[in-house]
Amino acid sequence: MSVSALSGWTSEQRHVVAASFLGWTLDAFDFFLLVFVLKDIAQEFNTEITDVTFAILLTLALRPVGAYLFGRAADRWGRRPTLMVDVLLYSIIEFASGFSPNLTVLLMLRAIFALRWRGVGVGASLTMESIPPHARGFVSGLLQSGYPTGYFLASIVYGLLFQYIGWRGMFMVGVIPALLVFYIRRRVPESPSWTPTTASSSTMAILKSHWRLGIYAVLLMTAFNFFSHGTQDLYPTFLQVQHGFPT
Numbered sequence: 001m002s003v004s005a006l007s008g009w010t011s012e013q014r015h016v017v018a019a020s021f022l023g024w025t026l027d028a029f030d031f032f033l034l035v036f037v038l039k040d041i042a043q044e045f046n047t048e049i050t051d052v053t054f055a056i057l058l059t060l061a062l063r064p065v066g067a068y069l070f071g072r073a074a075d076r077w078g079r080r081p082t083l084m085v086d087v088l089l090y091s092i093i094e095f096a097s098g099f100s101p102n103l104t105v106l107l108m109l110r111a112i113f114a115l116r117w118r119g120v121g122v123g124a125s126l127t128m129e130s131i132p133p134h135a136r137g138f139v140s141g142l143l144q145s146g147y148p149t150g151y152f153l154a155s156i157v158y159g160l161l162f163q164y165i166g167w168r169g170m171f172m173v174g175v176i177p178a179l180l181v182f183y184i185r186r187r188v189p190e191s192p193s194w195t196p197t198t199a200s201s202s203t204m205a206i207l208k209s210h211w212r213l214g215i216y217a218v219l220l221m222t223a224f225n226f227f228s229h230g231t232q233d234l235y236p237t238f239l240q241v242q243h244g245f246p247t
Contacts, residue, residue: 008134012188013132017131019083023083023146024147026176027090028154029177033173034056035232036155036158037170065114068203071122079126084185091174095174096109098169099168157170161173
């Protein structure tokens with residue numbers, strides 16, 4: 001890594017990167033809490049594990065809708081307030097999931113969780129528009145590492161606390177990311193590049209101008225998701241059910 005990528009940063013830029021990294025980390029933390037307790041939810045609701053995994057399907061399938069809604073909100077009202085609303089929403093929905101009386105309610109909450117899930121990507125826009133251009137390559141990799149960090153934290157919570165708090169308590173722990181809102185409000189400035197949406201910056205106008213890049217990005221992320229969510233989301237259940245591993 002070039003040392004120059006870390007040079008010339010202001011205090012505000014460092015806070016932006018920290019907030020965005022924590023946003024990715026805590027978003028992943030909330031998502032992956034579910035994958036550790038699929039078997040336990042199925043047992044309590046007297047259903048099959050495959051029925052519970054439909055919650056994962058909903059979350060992944062509705063991501064594009066959430067990405068569009070929060071992306072447009074960020075273009076209209078700014079990256080900073082949109083990121084704050086997103087973090088607050090996914091924390092509240094995660095907490096509410098712990099009170100689900102049945103599988104149907106849980107699935108509905110996970111669908112709502114999905115609609116704001118990609119909202120945390122606004123943090124990437126905020127970061128890339130705020131940091132020095134020469135640091136964008138390094139920081140983009142740093143932000144991506146927030147996702148496995150969130151999975152790691154979820155596994156620690158599961159290993160240490162599950163036997164005491166159960167699957168409902170796991171979801172209630174997911175309210176902790178809401179504290180990030182206070183940090184963003186106090187320390188993180190708005191993107192210096194942000195201006196309210198105009199007709200020339202509408203979604204269709206951007207897609208028409210960059211449709212080749214858009215298709216490439218979609219195909220690339222599809223491939224990434226095949227070998228990430230295609231395995232990691234069910235691996236804890238694989239170890240529990242097929243191999244009989246304890247917590």
